[in-house]
Amino acid sequence: MxxxxxxxxxxxxxxxxxxxxxxxxxxxxxxxxxxxxxxxxxxxxxxxxxxxxxxxxxxxxxxxxxxxxxxxxxxxxxxxxxxxxxxxxxxxxxxxxxxxxxxxxxxxxxxxxxxxxxxxxxxxxxxxxxxxxxxxxxxxxDAVAGTGAVVLDTRKTTPGLRPLEKYAVRCGGGSNKRMGLYDVAMVKDNHVAAAGSVAAAVALVRERAPRVTVQVECDTVAQVGEALDAGADFLLLDNMTTDQLREAVALVGDLDVDLEATGGLTLEVARAVADTGVDYLSVGALTHSSxxxxxxxxxxxx
Missing domain, CATH: 3.90.1170.20 (Quinolinate phosphoribosyl transferase, N-terminal domain)
Structure with missing residues (x-):
C-alpha cells in the first residue's frame, strides 16, 4: 500500500x-x-x-x-x-x-x-x-458528462494556495487552464487598448513569446472573427448567450482553435452551454467560492 x-x-x-x-x-x-x-x-x-x-x-x-x-x-x-x-x-x-x-x-x-x-x-x-x-x-x-466539454479552473485562487487548489480541481475531474501569467498569453480588453488592436496585441505576443499559446478574450461574435483573423490559438468567450456560443463554434469550424465559455456560468446552465460545442467551461467559483x-x-x- x-x-x-x-x-x-x-x-x-x-x-x-x-x-x-x-x-x-x-x-x-x-x-x-x-x-x-x-x-x-x-x-x-x-x-x-x-x-x-x-x-x-x-x-x-x-x-x-x-x-x-x-x-x-x-x-x-x-x-x-x-x-x-x-x-x-x-x-x-x-x-x-x-x-x-x-x-x-x-x-x-x-x-x-x-x-x-x-x-x-x-x-x-x-x-x-x-x-x-x-x-x-x-x-x-457530472453536469457536462458526455458532451466532450472539459471543466477548467481560473487564476482566482487563494494567495499562497494555488498549487493545492488547482490539484483539488484535478481530483474532482476538472483540468487546470494555466498556473499563472507566464504559461499562457491571455489578450484581454486592456491589452488590446494598450496595443491598439487585437491583431497588434497578438503579433506582439508572437514576437516576444513565440512558444506560448495565445488566447484572446471575446465579448461578441464579431470579436471572434477578429481574433481568428489575428491567428489566436484559443478564444475565451466571455458572457455570451448560448446562441452566440453556437455562432462562435460555427465560425471556428474545422480550424484548430479551442473555445472556452466563461462568465456567469451556473450548474443549471452548464449542460446547455456545453451542448453548444465549446471545448471548455471555465469556472472561477471552483477555487474562489467553493x-x-x-x-x-x-x-x-x-
Whole structure:
C-alpha cells in the first residue's frame, strides 16, 4: 500500500508541501515564530493539550467525513501529522479523488495524543478546503458528462494556495487552464487598448513569446472573427448567450482553435452551454467560492 504521505502522481512538489505545512502549523501554534525541529512541539504551544494530556499518552485519530463529497489533500494533511509526530503510523482507507460518504474514515493516524491534537486543525483546514473544491468540481464535471466539454479552473485562487487548489480541481475531474501569467498569453480588453488592436496585441505576443499559446478574450461574435483573423490559438468567450456560443463554434469550424465559455456560468446552465460545442467551461467559483467539505478528527486514546 502506498504511504499516506506519498505525493507521487499529485503534481505537488514536496518542498512546496513541506513549506505549506510549516506555515500552517506556525500560524496555529506559534503565531509565526519557527517551530523547533526536535522537541515535543505541543508543550508550550498547544496550551490546552499540554495542560490536559499526559506527555506519554498515545492514541488513534480518524479523519472522518461529516458530509458526502470528493476527497482531496489527504497526503498533505498526513504530512501535517508527521511533522509533529515523526514516528506516527498512518493508513489511508480513502484516496484523493474518491467519492466519500458521511461517516467514512479517510485517514487514520496513531501517535502521541498531544501531537495529534496540535496538528488537528491545520490538517483539517487543508483537507477540508481541498475536498470542498474537489467536490464542487465533480458536480460541474457530472453536469457536462458526455458532451466532450472539459471543466477548467481560473487564476482566482487563494494567495499562497494555488498549487493545492488547482490539484483539488484535478481530483474532482476538472483540468487546470494555466498556473499563472507566464504559461499562457491571455489578450484581454486592456491589452488590446494598450496595443491598439487585437491583431497588434497578438503579433506582439508572437514576437516576444513565440512558444506560448495565445488566447484572446471575446465579448461578441464579431470579436471572434477578429481574433481568428489575428491567428489566436484559443478564444475565451466571455458572457455570451448560448446562441452566440453556437455562432462562435460555427465560425471556428474545422480550424484548430479551442473555445472556452466563461462568465456567469451556473450548474443549471452548464449542460446547455456545453451542448453548444465549446471545448471548455471555465469556472472561477471552483477555487474562489467553493464551501469546504465538512471533515472532523475523532480520537481514541490507549
Amino acid at each position: 502506498r504511504a499516506a504521505t506519498d505525493l507521487t502522481g499529485t503534481g505537488l512538489e514536496a518542498a512546496w508541501v513541506d513549506e505549506l505545512v510549516e506555515r500552517t502549523l506556525t500560524e496555529d501554534l506559534t503565531g509565526g515564530a519557527p517551530l523547533p525541529r526536535q522537541s515535543d512541539v505541543a508543550v508550550g504551544y498547544d496550551v490546552t493539550s499540554a495542560a490536559t494530556v499526559p506527555g506519554d499518552q498515545f492514541g488513534t485519530a480518524d479523519l472522518v467525513a461529516r458530509a458526502d463529497g470528493v476527497v482531496a489533500g489527504l497526503p498533505v494533511a498526513a504530512r501535517v501529522f508527521t511533522r509533529l509526530a515523526p514516528g506516527a503510523t498512518l493508513t489511508a482507507p480513502a484516496a484523493d479523488g474518491d467519492r466519500v460518504r458521511r461517516g467514512d474514515v479517510l485517514l487514520t493516524v496513531r501517535g502521541p495524543v498531544r501531537a495529534l491534537l496540535a496538528a488537528e486543525r491545520s490538517a483539517l483546514n487543508i483537507a477540508s478546503r481541498a475536498s470542498g473544491i474537489a467536490t464542487a468540481t465533480r458536480a460541474w464535471v 464551501p469546504i467539505l465538512d471533515l472532523a478528527l475523532d480520537l481514541r486514546t490507549g
